[in-house]
Amino acid sequence: MGESLMEPRTGTTLPAPGGQRGTEPRQAAGAPGRRGPIGTQGDGGVAPAEGHEAVMLLERARAEVDPVLRAALGSLPGPLRRIALYHFGWERADGSPAEGGSGKAIRPALVLAAAAALGGPEARAGAARAAAAVELVHNFTLLHDDVMDRDATRRHRPTAWTVFGDADAILAGDTLQALALRLLAQDPHPASPAAAARLADCVIELCAGQHADTALERCAPAEVTLDGVLAMAEAKTGALLGSACAIGGLYAGASDGEVEALDAFGREAGLAFQLIDDVIGIWGDPSRTGKPVGADLAARKKSLPVVAAFASGTPAAAELAGLYARPGDEGDLDHIALTVERAGGRDWAQGEAADRMARAMQQLARAVPDPEAAGGLLALAEFVTRRTG
Template identity: 45%
Template sequence: MTQTVPAGAAGVPDALARTRAAIQPAMEAAIGRLSPDVALLASYHLGWADAQGRPLEAPGGKLIRPTLALLSAEAAWADAEVGVPGGVAVELVHNYSLIHDDIIDGDTERHHRPTVWAVFGVGPAIIAGDALAVVAQQVLLDALPHGAPASALLADATAAMIAGQADDIAFEKRPVVSVEECVAMCAAKTGALLGAAASIGAVLAGAPPATVGALRDYGAHLGLAFQAVDDLLGIWGDPGRTGKPAGNDLRRRKKSLPVVAALAAGGEDADELRSLVVAEPSAAPLDDEQVERAAYLVEACGGREWARTRAKSHLDGALGALERVRLSPVPHRALADLAAFVVDRES
């Protein structure tokens, strides 16, 4: 049965702003643990500084993951502050993965700025990403009395994320990837960390396993919805909003959810799409005309609608998970609003 989504997700901007105010000092303290050279790269990536280390007023990322962490603590009947170490830790792991993803994908721009590796080099960027992953665990282990189980939760999610990323890279070399394999990859690559974000605050609050499990399942469904929307934006997103070139995923022949679903549809259009996006890893990126044609074929084969439907289905799953246990009403509603916001976003 379809769940009711709060109209407009109106409270989400306030929740994100509240998270920024709560999390920023703790994020700065975490980055302050790093050596100065590494801290510069991390600060640059986070949008806090330019390449020379001069402070910027840019707000940085969306902070969806730390917002989930704070809301999950409140949903488990604790103060939002209890979830701050979890919010910091998941945001650090998320950004570690982004720094490495940019290297793997060869992306030279993120959020309208040159990427870390493009400015400082591949080696320093790898080290900066590694440092963020380590500091994330240190932050949690300092959070008594429930830091150790929270650290274990994040370690398991990070391991799953890495396995999903490995599959994603392996798929680039495979001529055929099934829809089921692609969904499983996304569940690991994106769903695992969002599941951890949505439950880590509850772990830090000492919540019972049923509550932690329901919140983790909410986040896992949200992660799959998030990835479906992300893949749609990777093909049809407005570069002015996404901060990446139009059709970037198709240009790189990425086997994203809409593409794999389109290829699985069969028929002449799917065969033509396969001739465009399935190639040797050394093949040149698609040109603008080929990107436009591939996008048309993905839509003609039903890949765009399939991904939209899958996003809505996982939104229903996320909202359903929240109903399994008794949560504090106000954060419960905010979690539902945030899920709707993720599915309806344009960047």
């Protein structure tokens, strides 16, 4: 077990996303009266009862979706199939079988849980191909992101581009996106055309978000706003989680209003997820994340905690801007992380994650008023936003 994330301090004053400076202390995530998203069990983990339900849902989703994914990947031409199977953890670089993990299956689990919430077991069973399509799109983005970000490790093994080269990794990613749309195009379910259109729109939004992210890295700290970074994070992370939930609703025959509420639920939960992911990117345990500690800081990424720190107007914010102005010098990453924390970035990110989860719960209640029916979606959302990396 790795270290748990420290509980956030109270009393930090930061600009709210809309530009207003807060004057009241922000209650710490995990304090009485708020169910915080991170480390509220004291040992940095998920409460056994809550975590168990989500793990069961993820394992069930993986069991239902993996055969569809394996069949789809098996249809690829040999070289591309080899790269894709390596990326999913099912083969080694030499093509021999491997037992590596292919990810948590959060997005396909959301598809299936949303279908079940509004359509029952029959709708869930009919949504397996759609769930696999969403997972293929997710992995398309991972392959491309790893190339663009020059990330050398994912899921505790070398990334595909470090093994096969940039061009082959990009082409494998392109192929996964095409496979996703083919799965939906060949699905006889009446909801498949609407799902394909929504997923295609999502890919465009994902690409726009990635473009904004890369443009952001060329901006000086003073040019970056919380509003802009939150919008980018919604496009990069929230859009696909929202689409996953919405597509599950489509396969359940949900109304337009229910589908849009599911999309909003996924987007808000996605923002909470990204906020926590950014916290883990700075303060996480590499034995659990599979990435080197401080990689985001070494790359001078303007993640949400960092941008919140820039916006704090504190002496630590000015110091952080100076540290970030030296991109070729990694410096003392522990000192940079502490400076982000002193400027309030960690507190803000954890508190904002809790706020986003509250909004997500409101949208979920609109889409699925029956708490028992909504239980699977709630369990998954709490699982991904209570992890500690």
